[in-house]
Amino acid sequence: ILNVEQSPQSLHVQEGDSTYFTCSFPSSNFYALHWYRWETAKSPEALFVMTLNGDEKKKGRISATLNTKEGYSYLYIKGSQPEDSATYLCAPRTRNRDDKIIFGKGTRLHILP
Amino acid sequence: ETGVTQTPRHLVMGMTNKKSLKCEQHLGHNAMYWYKQSAKKPLELMFVYNFKEQTENNSVPSRFSPECPNSSHLFLHLHTLQPEDSALYLCASSPLGASVYGYTFGSGTRLTVV
Numbered sequence: 001i002l003n004v005e006q007s008p009q010s011l012h013v014q015e016g017d018s019t020y021f022t023c024s025f026p027s028s029n030f031y032a033l034h035w036y037r038w039e040t041a042k043s044p045e046a047l048f049v050m051t052l053n054g055d056e057k058k059k060g061r062i063s064a065t066l067n068t069k070e071g072y073s074y075l076y077i078k079g080s081q082p083e084d085s086a087t088y089l090c091a092p093r094t095r096n097r098d099d100k101i102i103f104g105k106g107t108r109l110h111i112l113p
Numbered sequence: 114e115t116g117v118t119q120t121p122r123h124l125v126m127g128m129t130n131k132k133s134l135k136c137e138q139h140l141g142h143n144a145m146y147w148y149k150q151s152a153k154k155p156l157e158l159m160f161v162y163n164f165k166e167q168t169e170n171n172s173v174p175s176r177f178s179p180e181c182p183n184s185s186h187l188f189l190h191l192h193t194l195q196p197e198d199s200a201l202y203l204c205a206s207s208p209l210g211a212s213v214y215g216y217t218f219g220s221g222t223r224l225t226v227v
Contacts, residue, residue: 103156
């Protein structure tokens with residue numbers, strides 16, 4: 001069973017400010033890492049799937065980096081907007097034969113007006 | 114809408130009731146999943162189906178019984194549940210190779226067991 005840590009658990013950010021949070025996972029046997037955004041009363045939505053060490057992906061004001069050797073990924077949000085308020089989940093997968101993804105507890109982001 | 118539809122959105126049931134949750138997708142995905150989210154816990158994988166065959170049962174109690182009649186439909190049959198089974202139940206689907214493509218989730222069923 002993967003030990004996935006996300007920090008912080010909760011974060012309050014002023015609108016317009018930039019922020020980031022962390023996903024830590026065991027580096028051995030790494031295969032892929034997913035980031036999801038989950039807004040209240042909606043479905044979790046896939047943001048990024050990352051596989052390569054040093055990978056950096058971007059979607060609008062949101063970007064993510066991946067370090068598979070030390071087992072962490074950062075998710076950055078630039079110029080936070082109210083619509084960024086959500087829980088951000090990371091989910092790593094190992095090179096085991098099964099194809100399931102294990103989720104972290106998430107970082108709950110609140111954007112303050 | 115994401116393309117994965119779950120019904121009902123909310124369900125209240127007694128401990129002696131039998132009910133079913135339904136999940137449907139027409140995205141052409143071959144894998145479907147049930148996840149459970151309880152308060153203050155991460156999403157917990159319950160069951161995995163690939164091409165209608167169950168490939169994963171994550172030590173789920175037998176009072177939860179999944180059914181996958183075809184690649185587009187997934188059910189979770191519930192009977193004699195306990196109050197601690199109250200949670201959000203999410204269905205997801207993916208092409209085979211979810212680690213590359215990720216999941217598409219439904220909106221979930223909020224279950225309350227009384």
